Amino acid sequence: MKLRNSVVTAALAAVAVGVGGAGITNAQPAPEQREVHYEVTRQGDSAVVKVGDGKLRVVADQLVVTAADDTPVAAVPLTYRMDAMAYPIAARIEGDSAILTPSREGGTPVTAVAAHEVVSTEQAAKQVAESFTPRDQSALGVFAQRMTISAAVSAVVGAVLGGGVGCLLGGAAGATVASPVIALLLPWVGATIAGCVLGAATLGAVGAMVGLITVGGPIALFSAFQYFSTILTPCPPELPYCKDPSVPAPPK
Secondary structure, rough: OOHHHHHHHHHHHHHHHHHHHHHHHHHOOOOOEEEEEEEEEEEOOEEEEEEEEEEEEEEOOOOEEEOOOOOOEEHHHHHEHHHHHHHHEEEEEEEEEEEEEEEOOOEEOOOOOOHEEEEEEHHHHHHHHHOOOHHHHHHHHHHHHHHHHHHHHHHHHHHHHHHHHOOOOHHHOOOOOOOOHHHHHHHHHOOOOOOOEEEEOOOOOOOEEEEEEOOOHHHHEEEEEEHHHHHHHHOOOHHHHOOOOOOOOOOO
């Protein structure tokens, strides 16, 4: 697959630092881990976040997830960006659920992305389709699911908005990437995608996504390590899941 070496090196370095730090930390008493399970689904024009073993509350312009003892464990921005505008996401708390409804109005200008860092949806879909073997697509999908609750919310918000802003890339240019979050692909396709919700464009249909926030645990570091270990391991081209979509099949 086509990777920017600087991105991969930086990612692996971050993982190495994290693992090294974990080794040092092990010499100290292990911090108590708090786990909060969550599920993000689409309900009409809204994303619904439901938590188990935790609580939800709105603080300023963020949806804050806390453990049962009120310790904050994650925060989801209540705004989304499309091109040079930022739009609000209304949040309503109902028990253990939060209903997040993105608005297409009331946007405020934000710093525009440089023109040379913007790609079209067609270019993004083509580059993604040409850059990932089925094995790497699968690994990226797992990485996306494990990274953050914000990624899951972004994916569903992108699905809500996508039909009107051209961000449903699944059927464009033959793209078949399984990952729901284009934000993880930006190092390969550009800084942003013209006409798309930044960090929320969806690649295919989005259903329910479930995850686990582990406070003090290494899930994000492990997921990154596992992902980059997978994609950097040689993949025998004769195997179906190792075939590069950008390479034409040999004539029969």
